[in-house]
Amino acid sequence: MNESRPCLSKAAAESHCHCTASNLPAAFSLWVLPPVLGGTGLWWYEIRPVSACPDLPLAVEAFFEYLRSERRASPHTLVAYEHDLNAFVSFVQAHPTMNELDAETVSLGAIDTYLLRQWLGFLARRVSTSTVARKLASLRTFFRFLQRRGWIEKNWAALLETPKVRRGLPTCLGVDPMKAVVEAVLPTRPRGARDRAMLEVLYGGGLRVSELVGLNVSDLQVASSSVRVTGKGDKERMVPLGPPAIEALQGWLTCRATAVKARSRPVDEHALFVSSQGRRLTVRRVQQLVQAYGLAGAGRADLHPHALRHSCATHMLDGGANLRAIQEFLGHASLATTQRYTHVSTERMVRVYEASHPLAHRAIST
Numbered sequence: 001m002n003e004s005r006p007c008l009s010k011a012a013a014e015s016h017c018h019c020t021a022s023n024l025p026a027a028f029s030l031w032v033l034p035p036v037l038g039g040t041g042l043w044w045y046e047i048r049p050v051s052a053c054p055d056l057p058l059a060v061e062a063f064f065e066y067l068r069s070e071r072r073a074s075p076h077t078l079v080a081y082e083h084d085l086n087a088f089v090s091f092v093q094a095h096p097t098m099n100e101l102d103a104e105t106v107s108l109g110a111i112d113t114y115l116l117r118q119w120l121g122f123l124a125r126r127v128s129t130s131t132v133a134r135k136l137a138s139l140r141t142f143f144r145f146l147q148r149r150g151w152i153e154k155n156w157a158a159l160l161e162t163p164k165v166r167r168g169l170p171t172c173l174g175v176d177p178m179k180a181v182v183e184a185v186l187p188t189r190p191r192g193a194r195d196r197a198m199l200e201v202l203y204g205g206g207l208r209v210s211e212l213v214g215l216n217v218s219d220l221q222v223a224s225s226s227v228r229v230t231g232k233g234d235k236e237r238m239v240p241l242g243p244p245a246i247e248a249l250q251g252w253l254t255c256r257a258t259a260v261k262a263r264s265r266p267v268d269e270h271a272l273f274v275s276s277q278g279r280r281l282t283v284r285r286v287q288q289l290v291q292a293y294g295l296a297g298a299g300r301a302d303l304h305p306h307a308l309r310h311s312c313a314t315h316m317l318d319g320g321a322n323l324r325a326i327q328e329f330l331g332h333a334s335l336a337t338t339q340r341y342t343h344v345s346t347e348r349m350v351r352v353y354e355a356s357h358p359l360a361h362r363a364i365s366t
Contacts, residue, residue, distance in 0.1 A: 054151070056092060056106040060085050063145050072234065076210065084138035091119055108146065113156045120160065130165045137162075170310035170340055177298040178203060178311050184297030187251055190259035191276070195289055197245070197252040198273055198281075201227070202290070202305055204245040206312035206330050208232075209305035213281050215272040220249060231331040239329065313341045 054062065067073040067081060092106050092115065116139070123132045136157070143157040173181065182203060187193040202212055211229045219228040226240045241249075252273075260267050260278040271280035286305055294303025313326050321329075327338040 054108075056108060056111070057089055059108060059146060059151060060089055060142070062149075063142050066145060074232065074234075080134075081138050081141075084135045085142055088119060088135075088139060091122060108152055111156065113159050116156055116160055120163075124163075129163045133162050133165050136160060170314070171304070171307040172310040172314045173298060173300070173303075173307065175315060177300075178308070178315070181293050181297035181300075181303065181308075184293045187248065190252075190255040193248070193252045193255055194259060194273060195293070197248040198286065198289070199293065199308070200245040200248040201241065202308040203312050204242050205229070205239045206309045206316075207239070208309060208331075209283050209286050211331075212305070213271075213273065213283055213286060216270045217253070217272050218270070220253075220272065222246060222250065229331070232333070235331065237328070237331050310341070313338070317341050 063085070064078065064082060067078055073081070089106070092111065095115065095118070097110075097115075119139075120132060120136065123135060127135075140155075140157045140160075143152065143155045146152045147155045182196070182199045185192050185196040185199060187196040198212065201207060201215075202209070205227060207229060208231065211231055214230055215227065221227065221238075224238075225242070225246050226238050228236060229239050230236050249272075256274065257267065259276060260274065261276050267278035268274055268280050273281040275281055275285065290303055290305050290308070291301055294307075295301040309330070313330060316326055316329070317323075323335060323338050323342070326341070327335050330338065332338050
């Protein structure tokens with residue numbers, strides 16, 4: 001038995017459920033689904049088979065498998081979810097309300113809002129507000145998965161309020177300091193040619209560091225001065241590159257084969273940026289290189305690859321690009337993420353004010 005029907009209202013759906021309940025076998029349960037789940041603006045009532053409910057650790061493993069196979073989550077996303085949920089499982093297993101015999105196999109029915117609030121309180125004393133908000137988001141996604149599987153009847157995590165996060169402004173450099181960082185690399189040797197091309201693409205294309213290290217030689221389109229980038233969620237976009245980036249990339253490709261040590265393993269033929277051992281550059285190595293060149297060029301040892309992306313977006317906004325164009329360029333799923341750059345892009349606002357406001361150049365009288 002597997003039945004699902006639309007209804008015009010929640011009351012109608014509940015009425016259908018009430019009429020059906022008397023003839024429903026014990027192995028099935030009734031669910032009333034709101035329009036957001038029905039997808040048609042109608043309420044639905046649905047008869048679902050009751051799945052065998054696993055304990056908490058097994059449910060977490062099932063969720064990880066769902067992320068890998070159905071959601072096709074990236075490795076970074078999987079690591080974040082695993083870290084958050086494994087920490088939650090450890091907290092629940094160590095909770096005083098759990099018996100020693102039941103600690104390893106915690107029933108999902110033992111978890112309620114009170115326990116989840118204790119978890120948030122435990123986190124609030126140890127980590128930042130933004131970290132608490134991220135862990136709560138992981139928990140909500142997990143509980144939505146449990147509810148859709150029919151393993152819980154109520155999503156307790158949905159009742160929790162997200163703590164207010166005070167987001168700092170993106171770190172970015174001015175045009176001159178950014179130029180100094182890029183030009184701090186001398187492309188006279190293969191390694192210098194590689195690092196110069198790497199910085200030109202990070203800044204000129206506004207790439208994430210994970211997107212940079214994931215580039216293949218075949219992604220580069222010299223004829224159209226662009227590169228194919230695979231971003232979050234395996235979404236592809238074409239990113240235009242300026243003449244300095246294209247010139248630097250061509251310089252790197254001409255000496256790429258000679259950049260690898262003679263006794264190293266075979267060169268990764270696909271990776272655009274490789275190490276002296278012939279392997280694809282890692283995120284950590286790019287971070288180290290950006291810090292080194294940030295110190296050499298702009299005296300900023302705290303510079304990180306994402307700051308080059310922030311600088312790219314801010315300079316585009318200062319130059320007159322609209323937010324929608326920057327959103328598409330950077331691969332942001334939400335315009336709200338792109339709007340953060342309006343808070344740092346003050347040079348354009350000052351120029352417009354000085355050129356248009358009648359009081360901008362009036363002397364202040366005392």
